Each structure stands twice: as C-alpha cells, then as structure tokens.
Amino acid sequence: MDSNLFEVVNFPIVLIYFINLTKSYFLMQTTKDRDVIEGKSHELEEQKLRQEVKAAGLVSVVPQILDVASRITGMGFTAIARVTDTRWIACGVNDKINFGMKAGDELIIAETFCTRVRTHNAPIIIEDVPNDAIYCDHAIPAQYGFKSYISVPIRLPDGEFFGTLCALDPEPAKIDRSEIIGMFDLFSKLIGLHIHAAIQLENAEDSLLREKQGAELREQFIAVLGHDLKNPLGAIQGSADILSKLDQSPKSTTFIEIIKDSCKRMNSLIEDILDFARGRLGEGIVINGKCEKDLEAAVNKAITEIKVANPAHEIRVKHEIDEPVYCDQPRLLQVVSNLLANAVAYGENKTPIWVETQTNKEFFILKVKNQGKKISDELMPILFNPYCRGDKSRDGLGLGLYISSEIAKAHKGVLTVTSDDQETCFCFTISLRRPV
Structure with missing residues (x-):
C-alpha cells in the first residue's frame, strides 16, 4: 500500500484520538480546578466562621x-x-x-x-x-x-x-x-x-494587617529592584565612557552621547525609586549634613544643568545667602533640580522661572516660582504624595515632589506650595543650624 495513502487514511483517526485525549485532559483539569476552587471556598467559609466565633x-x-x-x-x-x-x-x-x-x-x-x-x-x-x-x-x-x-x-x-x-x-x-x-x-x-x-473591628484589623504586609512587600521589591538595576546600568555607562575615548565617527559619537544621556536619566529614575523605598520602609532619607559656606555656587551649578537640558526656558536667579547653611548639599541640590524640573514641566513656556534663595537669622529659604495654570484644589492635599502627577501624560514616576518633601523632613524643615491664577511657588525652608 502506498505510504502516502496510509498517512491520509490514518490521519483522521489520529486526529480524533488526539481530540478525545485533549477533551479528556481539559475535563480532568476543569474538574481539578473546580475541586480546588470549592476547597478554597470551604476553607474561606470555615475561616470566616471561626473568626466570628472568636469575635x-x-x-x-x-x-x-x-x-x-x-x-x-x-x-x-x-x-x-x-x-x-x-x-x-x-x-x-x-x-x-x-x-x-x-x-x-x-x-x-x-x-x-x-x-x-x-x-x-x-x-x-x-x-x-x-x-x-x-x-x-x-x-x-x-x-x-x-x-x-x-x-x-x-x-x-x-x-x-x-x-x-x-x-x-x-x-x-x-x-x-x-x-x-x-x-x-x-x-x-x-x-x-x-x-x-x-x-467589624476584627475585619478592620485583618484588613489593615494585610494592607501593611502588602505595602511592605511592594516597597521591599522596589528597593531590591532599584539596587539590581544599578549594576547593569553601571556597566552600560562605563562602556559608553570607554567608547567615547576611542576614535569614533561623528555618527557614532552622537549615539554614544545619547546612550550616556539615557544612562543619566535612568540613574535619576533609579535614585528616585530608592529614595521612595527608603522613605516608605521607615528608614527615611538619611542626610549627611555639614556647614556649607558657598551654597550659592552649588545651587547655580544645579540650575545650569537644568538650563542646558531646557534651553527654551528662561531661568532667573536671585541669591541673598549671607550665612553658612547646615545641610546635605547633594540632597539640597536634588530639591533644586526637582522643583525646577516641575516648573519647566508645568510652567508657561514664554514666562521666566524664578529661583530665589535667602537666609535670615534662623532659616535658609529656597523658592521656585513659575507662571502657569493654577494647581487644582483636588490635587493640593495630595501633591506631595508618591506617584502624584498633575498631567498623567508626562514622563516620570511622579516622585520628585514627594522626595523633595522627604528631604525637607530629613532636615527638620518643610516644603510648602501656594498656587493661584498668576503664580505657583514652592518654598523649601530649613534651619541654618544643625537640628537638635
């Protein structure tokens, strides 16, 4: 008999066999799943009953x-x-x-x-x-x-x-x-x-405990994720730095710069994630404060970085720093960058952004002002919450203002905001002296 004919004759039989086998498998699996679901349902009912008896x-x-x-x-x-x-x-x-x-x-x-x-x-x-x-x-x-x-x-x-x-x-x-x-x-x-x-009390306590455990697990995951991302990112950044020192064509140089800029942006996002995790896990943002006598120059450097990245925006600066300031300078500059980035994102393009710093006998005050749409009354109470963004379509995680607020708290200071139809002003205030 022709082998091809044999295959044609037997294929329907084999197909029917596999169809029946598949049906049997799915029937078995469905029965198993139903038994598991019924078992879980019975377990939950028993748990609820015992909880009521205990209450x-x-x-x-x-x-x-x-x-x-x-x-x-x-x-x-x-x-x-x-x-x-x-x-x-x-x-x-x-x-x-x-x-x-x-x-x-x-x-x-x-x-x-x-x-x-x-x-x-x-x-x-x-x-x-x-x-x-x-x-x-x-x-x-x-x-x-x-x-x-x-x-x-x-x-x-x-x-x-x-x-x-x-x-x-x-x-x-x-x-x-x-x-x-x-x-x-x-x-x-x-x-x-x-x-x-x-x-009701028992249910509330259980719900609160589950929520707390879930939140801790999520935030621990975020912290581990942040650390694990830094290793490959460091390798990419290091490779890009090595390539930039070699002879390259203009086109290759452009791509290397894109990679380096992307690494900086990614590193910034990872740092935000880590700061968020530190703040939420109870450790809080830790500051390494010291007496800064030339804070004006450091603030200007941070402002310049934002200017270079956003040349279309005019940033005007006014400094009146007459006293040394006890602070964690990198963290304070992080606040400057976050507040300026927020002003660039939400301010009117054709109007200037103002950065003002001053000291008085007790406090160092940093203000960042921009013109633009008023912050809504609904958004105001949650503005410094994590993942809060006025415009969901914009890039970013929505952690900048939350982290800036946590940095203020770590300095025993405060970050506040006022907003009306003419102007939005963020005010970062900390003590000049080392907090007791």
Whole structure:
C-alpha cells in the first residue's frame, strides 16, 4: 500500500484520538480546578466562621450576661452559639451543672432546637418537658437530659441571623413569663450589637494587617529592584565612557552621547525609586549634613544643568545667602533640580522661572516660582504624595515632589506650595543650624 495513502487514511483517526485525549485532559483539569476552587471556598467559609466565633467570645459583656441569665432563671447552663444551616458552635458558656461543654465546642445541628429557632425566627420556651404538649416526647430533651429550656435568636444590627442565646437545666423552671422573655430578648439584641462591633473591628484589623504586609512587600521589591538595576546600568555607562575615548565617527559619537544621556536619566529614575523605598520602609532619607559656606555656587551649578537640558526656558536667579547653611548639599541640590524640573514641566513656556534663595537669622529659604495654570484644589492635599502627577501624560514616576518633601523632613524643615491664577511657588525652608 502506498505510504502516502496510509498517512491520509490514518490521519483522521489520529486526529480524533488526539481530540478525545485533549477533551479528556481539559475535563480532568476543569474538574481539578473546580475541586480546588470549592476547597478554597470551604476553607474561606470555615475561616470566616471561626473568626466570628472568636469575635463573639471576646465580647466582654458575654460572661456577665450569661451569669445574670443563669441567676435570674435558676438554670444551670447558659450559652451563646453561632448557628448556621449546618453548624452549631459554642461562643460563650456558663456551665454550673457540668453539662460538659466549653467555648469552641460543637453540637450536631440536627440534635438541637436551634435550626427551628433560626428558621422561624422565634424563641422556643419549655418550662417542663414531661408536661409540654409539643416536646414531651421529643428525642432531644431525653438525649441531653434537660427538663427546662429556652432559646432566642440573636440577630446583628443589619438583620442577619447570627445564632442563639439559650439556657437549659435538668429541673423544671418558670421561664414562660413576660419578664424572662423580655430579658432574653434584650440580652440577645445587646449581644448582637457587641458581636457586630467585634467582627467589624476584627475585619478592620485583618484588613489593615494585610494592607501593611502588602505595602511592605511592594516597597521591599522596589528597593531590591532599584539596587539590581544599578549594576547593569553601571556597566552600560562605563562602556559608553570607554567608547567615547576611542576614535569614533561623528555618527557614532552622537549615539554614544545619547546612550550616556539615557544612562543619566535612568540613574535619576533609579535614585528616585530608592529614595521612595527608603522613605516608605521607615528608614527615611538619611542626610549627611555639614556647614556649607558657598551654597550659592552649588545651587547655580544645579540650575545650569537644568538650563542646558531646557534651553527654551528662561531661568532667573536671585541669591541673598549671607550665612553658612547646615545641610546635605547633594540632597539640597536634588530639591533644586526637582522643583525646577516641575516648573519647566508645568510652567508657561514664554514666562521666566524664578529661583530665589535667602537666609535670615534662623532659616535658609529656597523658592521656585513659575507662571502657569493654577494647581487644582483636588490635587493640593495630595501633591506631595508618591506617584502624584498633575498631567498623567508626562514622563516620570511622579516622585520628585514627594522626595523633595522627604528631604525637607530629613532636615527638620518643610516644603510648602501656594498656587493661584498668576503664580505657583514652592518654598523649601530649613534651619541654618544643625537640628537638635
């Protein structure tokens, strides 16, 4: 037989085989995924149930309520239970008759009256089982050996059924009275309010803890990422520096300069990321301060770098520095660069940017002013938050103002802003002397 014909004849069979095999695999995988999802769902439900039981057990008034209910009714066992359609779990117990139950223990739901209380949303009251028309022959009283019993529903403020407040005793008890029923009803409402508050507090604390752990993990990742990026960037920068010293064509020289400029920009972004991580992880931005006697020249150098990068913008400078300033000079120049970059980005192109520095008897003050659109009232309260940008379409991470503010705090100073339709002014103020 021709081999090609054999292949043609058998190909549909092979194809059908693989289709069926694939279907079987996906069916198996779907079943497995469904089992995993159902398992996770059951795990979450169990966790939520245990959390509710724990919250109810921590309510401080529960022991007193159970004790008062026992004393007034004369019944030896009182309890609060979390009741669902399938579970009965004791949250709080007052046991004077050695019933043998403690908080956290469970009963089989079908072997309690609480399903009926839950379903009908009404109390069950039995003063004397042998003489009760409804429950005299019921199996549950005989199983647990009680003659008197009361159980009332506990509902949370939103109307959700939580469980029951119940009491029982091996002897008859006069409990089918309005004052006893009213007391149990009042207690159940009070317990519902306290349990609701405890659950809300527990949820808030868990949510806060998860958020804190998530934030710490994110920020640690950012810090590690920043450090890991610096190594390859340093290699690129070093290679570009070596190439620039060799004989190159004009075109190659242009590309080398582009690489070096990109490295500087990338390094600046990495430093911003690292500063952000330092500020958020609790370490804070660390300053290495010393007494600077020629701060004016250093500030002018930082301004020149911005001028070279943005030749279309006019930057006017006014210095009145008459005193030495205790500061971390590189960090202060970082503030100058960040504030100027912000002014260039958001100021009017045809109007000058003003940089003013001055000292008085107590403070060094740096102001950067630009004309342009007023900062919105919505943006003002969050302007110094990380990742805050007035224009989302612009380049950058939105960390410059946040880092500048953190640098001010590290100097025990402050960075403020005022903005109206005529002018926006950022003011960086620190003490002339070393902070105590």
